[in-house]
Amino acid sequence: MNTQNHLQFLDCEGVPTQALPKWAEEPDWFLKCYHFMVLARQFDTKAIALQRTGQLGTYASLLGSEGIDVPVALSMQSDDVLVPYYRNHACQIIRGLPLEDAFLYWGGDERGNAAIEMGKDFPNAVPIATQSLHACGVATAMKINNLKQATVTFIGDGGTSKGDFMEALNIAGVWHLPVVFIINNNQWAISVPREIQSAANALADKAIAAGIPGIQVDGNDVIAMREATNQALQRAYEGKGPTLIEAVSYRLCDHTTADDATRYRDNDELKAAWHREPIKRLRGHMVNQGWWDEEKEKALLHEINKTVQKSADNYIKMAPQAVESFFDHMYAELPEHLVEQRDWAVVKAMPGGSHHQEGE
Amino acid sequence: MKHSVCLLEAVNLALASEMRRDDSIVLLGEDIGVNGGVFRATASLREEFGLKRVMDTPLAETMIAGLTVGMSTQGLKPVAEIQFMGFIFPALEHIICHAARMRNRTRSRLSCPMVIRAPFGGGIHAPEHHSESTETLLAHIPGLKVVIPSSPARAYGLLLAAMRDPDPVIFLEPKRIYRSVQQEIEDNGVELPIGKCFTLREGSDITLLSWGAMITETLEAAAALKEQGIHCEVIDVASISPLDTETILTSVRKTGRLVIIHEAPRNLGLGAEIAATVAEKALLELQAPIARVTGYDTVMPYFRLENHYLPNTQDIIDAVTQTLEFS
Structure with a gap:
């Protein structure tokens, strides 16, 4: 078993780099995916604005992770379980977390973890990498109860340096657990770059020692992310065990609103990363296919803006517990x-x- | 049907009994399956309940605790064994940051009904890291319950209660008395209450409070003192969190004198919390300062000297005598 290198279907402009999967002929999924990516980004912009004006606590921006979280969430079934870290609000929102509650969580209120729509999904894991093991526990429960479900858990590139992550890959391999590990390798753990986290050529290579498949995917390419996630979920549903997906992306934001990345990160690197970003890439593909135009874009932005503003207003009106x-x-x-x-x-x-x- | 069992066998009996009643209970830990646990607490359970309910894990305590948290949120009731309490530390992040907080931080959307069992304490000439009493570390954490049995009957009843509790319970087994006493118990599925002390001996002159293996010496001291006409009330605290302050205060109000006995280090030991509570609520009813008989604030000595560390019956008798002489 070996890791596969860098699955990609679309280049930075949204032009196919290889033959697309059959499902990619239909526009519906792409329109939905685009909708949620734009929603996630507008939520993010609003959250940062609220934090800057003293109306939200320290907030971990999701900017740059839309191309990972959205296709993953759209690939999951509702009775699968999400075990997130602290940068998966896009995924959580698609799985039913009301926008008000997402604001509420970052606004310092436990009710943001309580929404009934979250089902059995875990709340955010703030300690690093602990969620990888919780996901294995959830997956063990699924296996013991003979459920055809899967657990999906995320981690950052920094988190893969922790023992919990390696212990999780190990037990998932030994017990063939129905779990999908997704690394959001956004290249930075606060100020520490990827090459200081690990001498591994790819973080997906960490799967090798656990005896499980690992795959490196372009995390700015929603087609690649959907393909990889679907395959991993199928393996899980069929009792074939876990998969590690390394989604290569870039943290287009500061670590959190309490961080200032200009202290340690080269601006040219950031500029180059914006060229690869996921929303522009997907829009390029949709325009090339004739599924999208300026007018539709304007209408969508307007609609989402209204939704996000309304949710923010509702959040601000909520009295403390x-x-x-x-x-x-x-x-x-x-x-x-x-x-x-x-x-x-x-x-x-x-x-x-x-x-x-x-x-x- | 009555069984004559030691404390260790009572643990086994409670596990088997509750697993027959409740399919959602699963066991996991190192060497608990085929081997039945290094002390045999889970002996023959693998044969009866199968691989899926009695799981041998890889050798990784963090992983055991993390899995336990995950399973407990999904309708299972995992009972994890940490082979010795000296190896619980890699598991603490999961116990403290997740198990103890899950109910609160999700406003009860998710919770962690789980038990972590671990043998603890000194006195069996064990290797390094196998003899410490660090129960205070866990009793300090909001959201946990910490239970310590001191007899086969209480091990049976309290472990049943721990497995039925909707919140995480740390169940610490005093391994020095694992096999020292046999008791007739009926496997009737009747639990004992968590959060309540057990008054083992009534007396009017002085209150002796202890838990775990030190109950043995405490009862011995009380019996010896009886010969001198001193009537000790002996209370097994049993649940060190939450603490049954009512029973403790009622006894101290009656006797006016209190000696607290524990094997753990003195500094910030549970004795300090009990003494502070008694001082806050019953100071004027005390006739003498509260005394503590405890381990030292040192690293637990390796076994050649461990008997110098562990409090003994004479230490308790001396403390009682001094407390009674105070005027």
């Missing part, structure tokens, strides 16, 4: 000492209390 909420979900049943502490917190939040805030 009651203070006791941070006690009420600690355990299924609140232990005695927490009942007492909960009472203190409630009393302190009341008018005249030491933690009372105007407007509450």
Whole structure:
């Protein structure tokens, strides 16, 4: 078993580099894919604007990952389980996370992890690489329960340096787990470039030691991402075990809104990466096919802008949770000492209390 | 049907009993399958329940804990074994950052009904890293429950409760008393409550609080002191998180004197938290300062000197005598 190098169907202008798969003859999937990529990017722009104006917390931008998350989410079945890291909001939104709730999460409110639409999908993993193992646990449950489902989990290039990731590939291989690992290799882990993470030629090569297939894919090419993801999901559904996909992309943004990439990253490199970016590439293909034009573009941008603005307005109007909420979900049943502490917190939040805030 | 079992066999009995009742319970860990665990806590379970419910894992504690978290969110109730508590540290990120927080951070959309079992404590002449008592590290973490049995009957009843609990439970097994006492227990599926102390001996002169293997010396001390006409109330804390402060306070209010006994280091040991709680809520009912009989704030000595580290019966008798002499 060996890794395959760089699956690609479209070049930077959206011109095919090899014969396209049969399903690519129909426009419907591309239109849907494009819609969600534009939605993700507009959500991202709005989130950064809200953060810059003090209306959102530290936010991890998704800019540059649209070509990975959107085809992956569109390939998954609703009863598959997503185990994300912290840069998968595009994927989460397609799987049903309301935009309001996505804002709410980055706005510092646990209700952003609670949407019923998320089903059994995991909340964001903030510690690095832990999600890879949770995904294997979820996949083990699927296997034990004889379900024809798959678990999909993401990780950054930096995360692949952690033991959890290697332990996850290892157990997934040994137990033939129905799990798809997707590395968003966006070349940067905050300020540390890809070549300092690993001497491996490709991160997909890490699959070799685990005895599982690994494939490197152009992460700015939605056709390649859909092909690779579908094959991996099929393998999982058919009981053939896990797959590692390294999606090669570029972080077109800072690490988070608390970061300033100009401190460590060459501007020419960033400029070159914008030439390869996924939305422009997909639009090029759609225009070449005669499926897309200026007018449609304008209408879509207008529609999505309205949707995102409305969601942001709704988010801003949402009152914070009651203070006791941070006690009420600690355990299924609140232990005695927490009942007492909960009472203190409630009393302190009341008018005249030491933690009372105007407007509450 | 009654079984005469030691604590270790009671663990096995509880696992088998609950696995027969509840198909969602699965076991995973190192050497737990064919080998039945290095102490044999899972002996013969592989034969009865098969590969899918008794899983030998690769040798990776982080992975065991991570998988346990993942499985527990999807309708399974995994019971993981960490072979010795000294090897639990790679698993802590998953226990602390995920298992303990999942319910809270998803506002109860997902939760982690799971048990992590680990033998702990000294006194069996084990290799390095096999004898520590680090229960405080886990008792400090919000969102976990930490349970320590001190008899076969309590191991059976509390492990059943742990497997039925909707939240993550750390179940620490005092391996020094794994095989020391046999007890008749009925495999009737009746659980014991988590979050409650067990009063093992009633007395009016002084309260002795302990848990795990040190219960043995505590009961021995109480019996010896009885010969001198001193009536000790002995309480097995059993659930070190959440703590049953009501039972503790009721006893201390009755006796006015308290000695806390634990094998773990003194500094920030659970004894400190119990002493602070008693000081906050019952200071004026105390007739003497609270005493602690504990391990030292040193690295657990390698086994030639471990008996110098572990508190013994005489230490407890001395502490009781001093507490009673205070006026």
